[in-house]
Amino acid sequence: MATKVQRRVTSADVAREAGVARSTVSYVLNRTPHQTIPDTTRQRVLDAAARLGYMPSAAARTLTRGRSDVVLCILRPWPLGSAAGALLAELTAAFGRQGLTLVTHIEDPSVRSLDNVWNEISPAAVLSYQPVDPEAERAMRAFGVQSVAVLFADHDGRAQVVRLDSRIGRMQAEHLIGAGHSRIGYAYPEFPSLQDFARPRLEGARAACSDAGLASPDVRTVALDAASAAAAIEHWRSLPLPVTGVCAYNDEVAQALIAGARLARVDIPGELAVIGADDIPAAALTYPPLTTIAIDHVAEARRIVETVTAAVAGDEPPAVADAADLFTIVTRESA
Structure with missing residues (x-):
């Protein structure tokens, strides 16, 4: 026997159950501002919706508002490590508390174009890990996207800046300089998508060395394998003034250096x-x-969400706060 498909509960059903107009149901469930609806009526609508198991249609909300409740996060095809995963998890939760859904899209020639994606889902906001092309940004805003935010410093000033990473490099170099290291190296990642x-x-590490009157860090590209790291270490140790302290782009690169040091027979932290x-x-x-810089992803996500939700609501975005309180040095044995 065929299974009977249950009819979807509509806002009209909720209106009949609560004894109110359908527009009142819409105002209450969509939290429409500037509506003088008595609290008793509002509660009656909410109770009726709960009894009937009513779920507002996302498609209908998109048609009404001209946008969805989606925040589209554009990612490049770079390795998603623990740090990126932690931030995305916090962003998902923080946007969810604001009634928004974070959807990620990896921008790559092998997948659908970004234009097709944002046209189809009509996002409330677009969050990008790289500068957005000016023409694309204008098209998004004309389409109804309320906010186009970038998660790092956009040097031409076009896009909103909600994260500044130069603080990390500065803190790394300052820690090494404070420990007495006068020649600093920098282990740069091999993936172009991480630039x-x-x-x-x-830049932060360079600024710290300049402020201390030291030479700019000697930069070597280090792949995530011991041989590449060993070659970089041997280069640093062969300089007329050998490098004795290295800032690694991230913990994975630092771990490659530790493995490479064993190949090169260099003691960490005694020699490097x-x-x-x-x-x-x-x-x-x-x-x-590993000594490292910890990032408060909860606070970082909160700042990003505050910036984006203010733009979606048409409010003035919060000022970009000093990022100092997002980062903490965790001192262990490697430096």
């Missing part, structure tokens, strides 16, 4: 101090345990 993250961190960034769970498990 937008790596450049600000390197290493400091990472992100404080991934494995950072405490390396040998020696």
Whole structure:
């Protein structure tokens, strides 16, 4: 016997159950501002919706508002490590508390174009890990996207800046300089897709060395394998003034350096101090345990969500706050 398909509960059903107009149901369930609806009526609508198991149609809300409740997050095809995963998890939860759904899209020639994606889901906001093309941003805003936010410093000033990574590199270098290291190296990631993250961190390390009257860090690209790291270490140790302390782009690169040091027979931290960034769970498990910069992803996500939701609501976005309180040095044995 065929299973009977249950009819979807509509707002008209809720209106009949609560004894109110359908428009009142819409105002209450969509939390429409500036409506003088008595609390008793509002509660009657909510109770009726709960009894009937009413779920508002996302498609209908999109038609009414001209946009969905989706925040579209554009990612490049870079390795999603623990730190990126932690931030995305916090963003998902924080947007959810605001009634918004975070949807991620990896921008790559092998998948659907970004234009097709945002046209189809009509997002309330677009969150990007790289600068957005000016023409694309204008098209998004004309289509009804309320906010186009970037998660790092956009040097031409077009896009909203909600995250500044140069602080991380500065803190790394300052820690090494404070420990007495006068020649600093920088281990740069090999993946081109990570450049937008790596450049600000390197700039921060350069600024710290300049402020201390030291030479700019000697930069080597380090792949995530011991041989590549060993080659970089041998180069640093062969300089007329050998590098004695290295800022690694992140903890994975720092772990490669620790493995490479064993190949090169260089003692960490006795001959070479290493400091990472992100404080991934494995950072405490390396040998020696890794000194690193921890990032408060909960606070970081809160700031991003506050910026985006203000724009979606048509409010003035909060000022970009000093990022100092987002980052903490976790001192272990490697530096």
